[in-house]
Amino acid sequence: MKMKNPPVNRLSLDFLTEFSIGLEKLEIDRVCRGIILTSASPGIFSAGLDITEMVGKSAEHYTAFWRAVQEMWLKLYGSNMVTIAAINGSSPAGGCLLALCSDYRIMADNPAYAIGLNETQLGIVAPFWFKDTMINTVGNRVTEQSLQLGQMYPSPDALKIGLVDQLVPEDKIQSTAAAIMTKWLTVPDHARQLTKSVMRKTTIDKLVKQREADINNFVSFITRDSIQKSLQVYMERLKQKK
Amino acid sequence: MKMKNPPVNRLSLDFLTEFSIGLEKLEIDRVCRGIILTSASPGIFSAGLDITEMVGKSAEHYTAFWRAVQEMWLKLYGSNMVTIAAINGSSPAGGCLLALCSDYRIMADNPAYAIGLNETQLGIVAPFWFKDTMINTVGNRVTEQSLQLGQMYPSPDALKIGLVDQLVPEDKIQSTAAAIMTKWLTVPDHARQLTKSVMRKTTIDKLVKQREADINNFVSFITRDSIQKSLQVYMERLKQKK
């Protein structure tokens, strides 16, 4: 499953919707037992949530957008398939979340590539289920410091704190992902799926139960004047960079 | 407390029942403040739950068996005594659980000995309280990967991930366990016991509250045709090995 949303795989409303539909189709397809998540634009795995979806839009739009972000997470983190992230580039914020939802993370051994939930640096806040997904992977203390600082980890540091499982040379990333997939698929499907569900159920149920409250929370936060202004400043800076 | 159920300390219904009764007696005995759990058959600490108890039996039998497994866990994980596992051999599945219930784990420094919750490899699933006990010891991420893959860890790897606390040469395992016990027994009993209970109460209460549901869950899982078949295949393979 290659993500193709040039130039940087921003997670727009359209992209998220297609992603969830695509995932659901594969989920139903009995032939497909695992997916490798990677980017068609080497150098950037995914730039994360598309900020243009969060600036100057209506409350209805924000509601639809956030529901799509939730849907993507629910589908990917709760997938019955073996999910492997082949992280062939940088992966901030929502991009990091995609990786964290996978069962195994392989990253290109290139210190120019960094990964992390850096929301606070943009003046926004990772919601509780982003946080829970990160805690489940690297533990509470590392998560607390990372999220407070909005820290991005160059790949060697990401390996050290357990944010990714393995570094490989950039040209070996797909073959390694395929080899790991083969290994995971030797485990009886039914037992592996039930085990994964036992592991992730509590975290997933927490969002399911609070889904509407979480949307309201996001909408009331993102529509604040101060947040809109700080996101606009950030977008201007992004444009000037280009 | 030496486990003697030749040849491999399988946790049969009889063995589990005797184990829980024995533990309860020691618990009441004011003279006994700690136990060292080890195997009378060096090379194998415990082979785990006895599969013959899970194949071709009645629902009543499965119910009694699972209740006995729960009872063993409740008694050992909730013990007021200092519990030290002297792991003098391999320790898959239920054998690993015994070790995880202890306060401290010493393993023979022999890479031929491995330990882990490898249930998925047999096509079955570690219940939530096996999972919780492992998370409490090695954290969520290692547990998730271990349980999904049904991974067994040779002793040096087990030390690295924190599944055991210490490796010692095989002939030093009992003396080391005795020395560690002496150290733990210098702590005021009352404060140590209350502290242990504060640490483990949430995990234990979770099973206590769902005990019958967990039994029903096990019985309905284990009586499925597909599970019975895959366990029969596994037993045939075990017999052929001999």
Next chain:
Amino acid sequence: MKMKNPPVNRLSLDFLTEFSIGLEKLEIDRVCRGIILTSASPGIFSAGLDITEMVGKSAEHYTAFWRAVQEMWLKLYGSNMVTIAAINGSSPAGGCLLALCSDYRIMADNPAYAIGLNETQLGIVAPFWFKDTMINTVGNRVTEQSLQLGQMYPSPDALKIGLVDQLVPEDKIQSTAAAIMTKWLTVPDHARQLTKSVMRKTTIDKLVKQREADINNFVSFITRDSIQKSLQVYMERLKQKK
């Protein structure tokens, strides 16, 4: 914020009350965005809860004292400010808790200084929220063993298990704390504060909900004859040391 309660910064009822009031004032003061917590008595960061407040007093006194301990924790662990502990000396029990409540811990690189929740060594028990704060920092397994043994960690060991984040030479501790503070204050305040609250809310709410029960629990424990006797013995030993 320098703690001055000579000779060893014991957390007495008066000291705790002043501490919480001082913290509240800084919290409201918009100019103050962060605090560095350190000791005016190098060699000892804080000796922890003042035992004289727990021996030979009335139930009313114990109630007031314990409420003040809770208040300090609620205020410091829940602070909106960046909190950095510059641990310039040993820090047992309540002193360790102060450090654990901070966002970042720098300790003097002197193996003669040790830190830990060593309550069990005194025959008393760290309450669940001390335990939760420690688990949030170093994980469940390390906490379980530390609390059961009442273990104190010399600074190098404290770094190894993650009980502190960084060791620096004793004369560099204030300048390092100031540099780290500068870094943390570059993050947008609003996003950092919300993130911190998302991280710590569950742990804090747990005590808020059980505050009175926790006080009753403490009072009924501390007024036991056996506990009073063992604390008296401990106090005698402390006096003889001087």
